[in-house]
Amino acid sequence: MKRLDFIANLLNNSEVVLDIGCDHGLVLKKAFDKKYIKKAFATDINEGPLLNAKKNLVGYNVEYYLSNGFLDLPELVFDTVVIAGMGAHLITEILTNANKDAKYILQANSKHEVLRSFLMNNGFIITDEHLVLDDFYYIIIEAKKGKMILSNEELYIGPVLKNKLESLEYYQHKIKQIESIYNNLDLHSKSKYQEIQMFYKNAVSVLKNNK
Ligand SMILES: C[S@@+](CC[C@H](N)C(=O)[O-])C[C@H]1O[C@@H](n2cnc3c(N)ncnc32)[C@H](O)[C@@H]1O
DSSP: OOOHHHHHHTTOOOSEEETOTTTOHHHHHHHTTTOOSSSEEEESSHHHHHHHHHHHTTSSEEEEEEEEETOOOOOOOOOOOEEEEEEEHHHHHHTOOSSSOOOEEEEEESOOOHHHHHHHHEEEEEEEEEEEEEEEEEEEEEEEESOOOOHHHHHHHOTGGGTTTTTHHHHHHHHHHHHHHHHOOHHHHHHHHHHHHHHHHHHHHHHHHOO
């Protein structure tokens, strides 16, 4: 629940939110209950999850849409988009049709480098990044339309996370994670993961030096 609470708290300066892949609708419910938002569009590609959202959001100012990402939506006015709890590749597919200027709150379950790379190459700028430990480490990226250039290292360590002390534990966790799979990798993957591990190790030493 920490992850959902965190995302809901990021809506405290939003008014109208489009939640793509809303499932249970709990992010919106939490944001409404805290009086952060006035209106929401809850969307999902599947009927079951949309029904769950409808049940959890009875009495709230919400419109519901069965839609594949942005593709089946009518013209809607919103200031914030939430796309959370999905794989990075799916989020990038959905973002391909994100034409509106808005605050984008994105939480991929893994492959954050894929998401960051997509953002860089498709006219987005990362404005903030957050780490939430909720059994697993979750990274929540805030982005808007704009331009940015990220180094290969930043695609992995995060252009904002790399300056946050709280990232230390996360980077150390990633270093250990790579160590634990390293011996089972083929030669090509070994050299790739060695490079990635070096990114995390460098990030750790920079953060420790700045402590
Ligand atoms: C794991 S749930 C995440 C729910 C919620 N956003 C969260 O963060 O807890 C992913 C949801 O995305 C929906 N989904 C998957 N692909 C989608 C797409 N292309 N467009 C809209 N919703 C999609 C699924 O039906 C599912 O309800």
